[in-house]
Amino acid sequence: MPNEPSVKTLVSEKLMSFLRFSHPLVVQYTAAISQNANSPEEIVDKLLEYGVDGGDDIRSLAADLFLSVSRSDKAAAKGSNSRRHEEKSLADLARKQRQYRLIVAESDGDDDDDHDSGAGGASSSKSASGVVGGEDDKKKRKATDDREVIRALRKKSRQEYLKKREKEKLQQLDDWIAEEKVLLEGLELSEVERLEYKHNKEILEATNKFSESVAGSDGGEYRFPEAYDGDGLIDQRRRFGAASKRDTGGFEKLESWEDHQLQKATVKFGSKNRKREADDYQLLFDDSLYKLEGQLLPGKSLDEEITQKLDYVSKKHIGDGRKCLPIYQFKDKLLQMIRDNQVLVIVGETGSGKTTQLPQYLHEAGYTKQGKIICTQPRRVAAMSVAARVAVEMGVKLGHEVGFKIRFEDCTSEKTVVEYMTDGMLLREFSSQPDLKNCSVIMVDEAHERTVSTDIIFSLVKDLARQRSDLKLLISSATLDAEKFSDYFDCAPILEIPGRQYPVDILYKQPVDEILEEAVAATLHIHVTQQPGDILVFLTGQEDIETVEEMLREKVKHYGSKMGELIIHPLFANLPTELQARIFDPIPEKARKVILATNIAETSLTIEGIRYVIDSGLCKLSSYSPRTDMGSLQVTDISKASAMQRAGRAGRTGPGKCIRLYAPDHFQNQMEDNCVPEIQRSDIVSVVLTLKALGINDFKNFDFMDPPSDESMIKALELLYALGALNSKGDLTRIGKLMAEFPLDPKLSRMLIAAEKYGCAEEVMTIAAMLSVDNAIFYSPKNLQAMAENAKKRFEDGDVGDHIALLRVYNSWKETDFSSGWCRENFIQARSMKRARDVRDQLMNLMEKAGIELNSNPNDLDAIKKAIMSGFFPHIGILQGSGSYRILKGLQNVQIHPKSGMARVQPNPRWVVFHELVLTRKEYMRHVSEVKPKWLLEIAPHYYERKELEKFFPRQL
DNA sequence: GAGCACTGC
Numbered sequence: 008m009p010n011e012p013s014v015k016t017l018v019s020e021k022l023m024s025f026l027r028f029s030h031p032l033v034v035q036y037t038a039a040i041s042q043n044a045n046s047p048e049e050i051v052d053k054l055l056e057y058g059v060d061g062g063d064d065i066r067s068l069a070a071d072l073f074l075s076v077s078r079s080d081k082a083a084a085k086g087s088n089s090r091r092h093e094e095k096s097l098a099d100l101a102r103k104q105r106q107y108r109l110i111v112a113e114s115d116g117d118d119d120d121d122h123d124s125g126a127g128g129a130s131s132s133k134s135a136s137g138v139v140g141g142e143d144d145k146k147k148r149k150a151t152d153d154r155e156v157i158r159a160l161r162k163k164s165r166q167e168y169l170k171k172r173e174k175e176k177l178q179q180l181d182d183w184i185a186e187e188k189v190l191l192e193g194l195e196l197s198e199v200e201r202l203e204y205k206h207n208k209e210i211l212e213a214t215n216k217f218s219e220s221v222a223g224s225d226g227g228e229y230r231f232p233e234a235y236d237g238d239g240l241i242d243q244r245r246r247f248g249a250a251s252k253r254d255t256g257g258f259e260k261l262e263s264w265e266d267h268q269l270q271k272a273t274v275k276f277g278s279k280n281r282k283r284e285a286d287d288y289q290l291l292f293d294d295s296l297y298k299l300e301g302q303l304l305p306g307k308s309l310d311e312e313i314t315q316k317l318d319y320v321s322k323k324h325i326g327d328g329r330k331c332l333p334i335y336q337f338k339d340k341l342l343q344m345i346r347d348n349q350v351l352v353i354v355g356e357t358g359s360g361k362t363t364q365l366p367q368y369l370h371e372a373g374y375t376k377q378g379k380i381i382c383t384q385p386r387r388v389a390a391m392s393v394a395a396r397v398a399v400e401m402g403v404k405l406g407h408e409v410g411f412k413i414r415f416e417d418c419t420s421e422k423t424v425v426e427y428m429t430d431g432m433l434l435r436e437f438s439s440q441p442d443l444k445n446c447s448v449i450m451v452d453e454a455h456e457r458t459v460s461t462d463i464i465f466s467l468v469k470d471l472a473r474q475r476s477d478l479k480l481l482i483s484s485a486t487l488d489a490e491k492f493s494d495y496f497d498c499a500p501i502l503e504i505p506g507r508q509y510p511v512d513i514l515y516k517q518p519v520d521e522i523l524e525e526a527v528a529a530t531l532h533i534h535v536t537q538q539p540g541d542i543l544v545f546l547t548g549q550e551d552i553e554t555v556e557e558m559l560r561e562k563v564k565h566y567g568s569k570m571g572e573l574i575i576h577p578l579f580a581n582l583p584t585e586l587q588a589r590i591f592d593p594i595p596e597k598a599r600k601v602i603l604a605t606n607i608a609e610t611s612l613t614i615e616g617i618r619y620v621i622d623s624g625l626c627k628l629s630s631y632s633p634r635t636d637m638g639s640l641q642v643t644d645i646s647k648a649s650a651m652q653r654a655g656r657a658g659r660t661g662p663g664k665c666i667r668l669y670a671p672d673h674f675q676n677q678m679e680d681n682c683v684p685e686i687q688r689s690d691i692v693s694v695v696l697t698l699k700a701l702g703i704n705d706f707k708n709f710d711f712m713d714p715p716s717d718e719s720m721i722k723a724l725e726l727l728y729a730l731g732a733l734n735s736k737g738d739l740t741r742i743g744k745l746m747a748e749f750p751l752d753p754k755l756s757r758m759l760i761a762a763e764k765y766g767c768a769e770e771v772m773t774i775a776a777m778l779s780v781d782n783a784i785f786y787s788p789k790n791l792q793a794m795a796e797n798a799k800k801r802f803e804d805g806d807v808g809d810h811i812a813l814l815r816v817y818n819s820w821k822e823t824d825f826s827s828g829w830c831r832e833n834f835i836q837a838r839s840m841k842r843a844r845d846v847r848d849q850l851m852n853l854m855e856k857a858g859i860e861l862n863s864n865p866n867d868l869d870a871i872k873k874a875i876m877s878g879f880f881p882h883i884g885i886l887q888g889s890g891s892y893r894i895l896k897g898l899q900n901v902q903i904h905p906k907s908g909m910a911r912v913q914p915n916p917r918w919v920v921f922h923e924l925v926l927t928r929k930e931y932m933r934h935v936s937e938v939k940p941k942w943l944l945e946i947a948p949h950y951y952e953r954k955e956l957e958k959f960f961p962r963q964l
Numbered sequence: 965g966a967g968c969a970c971t972g973c
Contacts, residue, residue, distance in 0.1 A: 385971065414973055431972040460972065548969060580970060606969055627969035640969065685971090693973090750973035782968060849973090905965040928966070 329367075329400060332360030333505045341365070341502065342372050349472055350480040350499035354489045356506025358659070361483055362452050363397050366425045369448055369479075370401075375424035377477065378447035383430040385458050386611060387413045394418070394427040401425075414750070415845050430460035437467055438700055438747070442475065450481040455488055455648065456610065457684040457713075459694060466710045467701070469496060485648065488681055495712050509658040511620075517670040522623055523551060527558045529621045529666045534573055534599055540618025540663070541600040543608060545653050547627050547642050552577045552603045559601065572598035578612070579605040581783065583838070590614055609652050613659065620657040620665040622650060624673070630688045633719035635899050638690070639926035646682040650674060684713045691715050692753050695723040696732060699739045700747035729881060729950050730757045745857055749850065751779055758878030759850065760859065765870040768854065769863035770814055774875065776847035777813040778922055778934065783839045784816065785906075795834035803908030808936025809922075810875055811868055812908055817843060818865075872920070873942055879920050880947035884932055885959050886917045892932065895951070899924070904931040912937075 329335065334355065344351055355361040366380045374380060384390040394411035403409055410419035412428040419426055428436075430451070436443065443449070449468055454461055465482075472480055482492050482499070489501050518525045526544055533542055546552050556577055563573045576590045591614075594600050602614060606626050628643040645653070650667065657663025667674065686694065694715075695706070703709060706720055727733045730753060732743030739747070746756035755775045762771035777784065787795040802812040802819070816833075820840055823829040830837040854861060864870055884892035884901060891900045901924060903910045909919065922934035940959075943951050 387972080429972060435973060456971090458971065548967090550967070581968070609970090611970075629969070642969095697973090787967095846973095906967085910965080925968095927968090931966090 329360075329364065332364060333358070333507055334360040334364045337502070337504055338364075338368055342368060344500060344502055345369070345479055345481070348500055349476065349478070350482070350496040352489055352492045352496065352499050352501045353481055353483040353504065354485070354501060355483060355504035356485070356508050356655070358507035359504045361504060362393050363400065365450060365481065365483075366448075367397060367401060370425055374447050374479070378445050379423065380425045380448040380450070381433065381443075381446050382425070382427050382450040382452055383433050383461070383464065384427060385430055385453050385456050385461065387429055388611070389453075390427045390429050391416075391418075394425075397425060397427075415849065430458055430464055433464055434460050434467075434697065435750075437464075438697070441701060443471065443478075444475075447477065448479040448481065450483065452483045453610075454482045454492060455485040455681075457682075457686075459686045459689065459691075462684060462686045462712055463694065463697070465495065465712050469710060485652070488648070491712075508655060509660070509662045511654050511658040511663045511665050513654055513665045513667060515667050515669065515671045515674070518668050522625070522668055523555050523558065525668045526555055526621055526623060527562065529668065530559060530573075530601055531562060531570075533619045533621070533664075533666070534601075535570060537619065537664070539597075539599065540661070541602065541614070541616045542619040542621065543614065543617045543656055544601065544603045544621040544623075545608065545626075546603055546605065546623055547625050548605060549577075549579050549581060552579060552605065555603050574598055574600045576600065576602050577604075578602050578608060580607050580611075587612075608656065609649060614656075616660055617656055618661060618663040620653055620663065622653045622665060622667045624650065624667060624669040624678075628682070628688070631690045631719075633690070633716065633722040635924070635930075636690075636722075636894075636897065637899070637924040637926050637930065644673075644678050646679045647674065648681050650678065686711070686715050687713055690723075691719050692723040692726050693751075695720065696727060696743065696747050696753050699727070699733070700744060704737065726881065727753060729947075730754065730878065732757070748853055748857060750846075751775060751850075754878040754882075755779060756878070758875050759854070761877030762871075762874040763859050763862060765867075765874045766862045766864045767867065767871045767874055768859060768861045770865055770871050771874045772850050772854065772861070773817045773843075773847060774810050774814050774871070776843045776850060777817055778810075779846055780839045780843045782933065783836050784813065784843075786834050786836050788834075791834075798832075798834045800908070801833075806909065806912045806937070807868060808872070808909060809907050809934040810936045811871065813934075814865075814871070816840075817847075869939075872936055872938055873946060875936065876920050876938055876942055876946050879922065880943060880950055882921050882923075882932075883938070883943065884919045884921060884935075886915050886919075890915060892919065894924075895956075899930055901930040901932050903935050904933045907933065907935045909935040909937065 334341075341353075353361055353365070362382065362384075366382055369375070369380055382393075384393065390411045390413050394409055395405055398405040398407075398409040401409060405411075406418045406420055407422045409425045410423040410427070412419055412426060412432050414429070414432065433449075451461055451464060451468070454465075468480055472478055480496070480499075482496065484492055489503075493499050493501050516525065516529065520528070523546075526546065530542055530544060544555065546555060556575055559573065559575050563570065563575075572595060574594050578587060578590055590600075590602050590612075600616070602608065602617075604612075608614065622645075624645055625642050626645050626649070627640050629638060629640050631638045654665035654667075657665050698706070698709070724733065724737070727743065728735075728737075730742075730746070732740060732746050732753060734740050742757075742760060745760055746753055749756040749759065751759070755778060759768070759771055759775050762768040765771075785795070785799050799812075802815045803809075807815075816835060817840070819833075820826070820829060820835070825840075825844065827837045829835075830840060851861065881896060883895040885895060887893050887900065889900075891902050893900055903915075903919070904925070909916060916935075916937035918938050918940045919932065919935045920938045921932035921936075923932075925931050925933055940956055943956060944953060
């Protein structure tokens, strides 16, 4: 358990050196001490001891505080919910401090301290807390004395204040140089002036810099660095290490571009209304800290109630090798339990060593004599790095006894007995070898993440275990839902392994302002008041991250050297790898790192040295509606499990703190225990096809842990039937079997298979690859949007539609021999392009295997579109009078996405095929091409009737 | 004229 924080630890020395007692920060921490003080003198002594010297002010405020706190004790004792009361009284106290300062500032002495009327209250509060009566009277007398003292002190400080004020006014009339003097004095009210002085200077500097940079600009400041994380790299560090080495030149250039942007922003901000902004700034900073602290006070009872104690293993064990991992103590027990049970649920927090050690124990115990040990991971990088680590620990070469298998990369051999793979990969293995007879143990790691693949693996493996009594199953999960796994696997025993986790204090802050402003305030609060340690802030997405980054940079500029240096790093998946790598950069001593991250930091990336976490309580979550066939991405509350995971990130290297920007009540009552599993929020057509290919027909009784809705199931079956993958009996057809071979959405597979018939398999294969790498092909930086748009337009020339445009992008890239430079010039993401190339290569192999001829006819665009329609005939939009489109066989009205090249084609195309529907601000079709309605009758006569189509445009048929 | 959390085969 952490000790009660001393004032010294709370108020950094730096802060002490320039802040006077009246600063709200010091006021708040004084309030904290006064919680446990027996007299105003004790408070004063303690403060002096720590170097806070506020002169007479200190005494008067200490007395004031003491009385207020005593009174709040009383209130707390009365109330049924003591914590609530304590919070309330602290808020009152905070308000009072503010009043007090105002009173002093306005030199209005006749304001009577209504709160002081609680002198009698102080006595009852003390008896409530068990102090004997004699002392009680003493307190009472003291309180009355204190009241007199306060009056006297206030009068004195008023006079002093007026004196200072006069002086300041004079100084204000002086030149800026005179301000230096004020700076030295470090008085509270001169703070504004000091900042303004600093600010003015900054503006001057920034303006100069700006004109310089404009004069020296070569116009070519933009550069988009190469971003694809090559698959050959083993772990994160190596991955990033290589990434930053790879393209240093571009990186520096990008940096200077950023600086340049930053300067521009500053100039704009400063020259417009700097005076007002500076004032606001001062207020905002004080005020937000104020509110934050109102509930953040480290009072003891508050701590006990809301502090989550996470398991703790002494630090001295770290780094002592395998035997010092927490799991080691459980080795024998584990092996015993595995011997006795077929299925075992293992709960182990991060750092327990389960992923690396368990397979090794099993190997040592001889399980590999009967067959391989397979361990699944939800992520590629994890599978690779864990395998590499285990290979080192076992002293073998990676790919020999220990290997990994992920898409595009198989690093295993005949010898391999311990195999790490992604969960999707295991699913593929199932289709070629449904009984997995060469394997003796299957370990499903990170099961709590509940990816679609792990969910399916659960059912398959559960079934398999019944058939094969020699097969052992290990399901490893995080704490919260272990019982659910156990129940699912017929009450399998649960073994808990402690993690290597330090305690994390969890503090709540009910947001008052916008959540982003709260995040900024909380960050600064930690930075100014807390001991060293990096901060991790969880936000929803790129946009929020960039906003917060900008806000923080502005604030830091203003506080300058007063505050320790704050190094800010954004972190999200779409960020170029070079910039992601910066989170690992060493920082100067005394500086503090702030990482503004999305969910990527919750699971995928572990960052050392984080001691503070700020949790917005939000994330973006994708969802899919089978009824409208529409996907969307929405900001949602995270689950309790996620909240715990996020908090846990603060306790990896030492005891930490987590500030949650939501109320405890919200956590308790609003948040779900676990996030809705992915399988219930996504389109499951490919899941259904995969299962069909595995010979599973009875979906009604298929043992899903959480079954997808009937609606989405029916929708999926209907679509597969329409695509010709299933016959009228619901059995897989020849085409269906072929479709299941491709790692693509079934509509894309269908289109690919049809392409041979239209003589354009090469082209359609490229389009399929491009479409399967999301929407991350084109890149449009904010400041160069027009240029990016123009670059994109070149591929859309002739209004050929988005599909053909993608084909042209790929082919142009291929002509430049896959050049990254070309990507930069054309505002295209090299990372996505390389991924598309990998996908394309894989498709090509599969096509060859399937005996599909790779014919090519790049000039027959109609043929290409017909092939596309062979897979996407259910995705047809018809122009309505209003300019919106209606989905054939659907009811929604949608529009062409403004980013589509077809959006600006006039007149609007009447019939279009689209890749997908998305709900953002409106309902949009993404990736659109014009088609002819008569093709529909040619391609999908089983799906559309002539009559049906004639209703819309009779003449076109 | 809008905006893409994160994975995976």
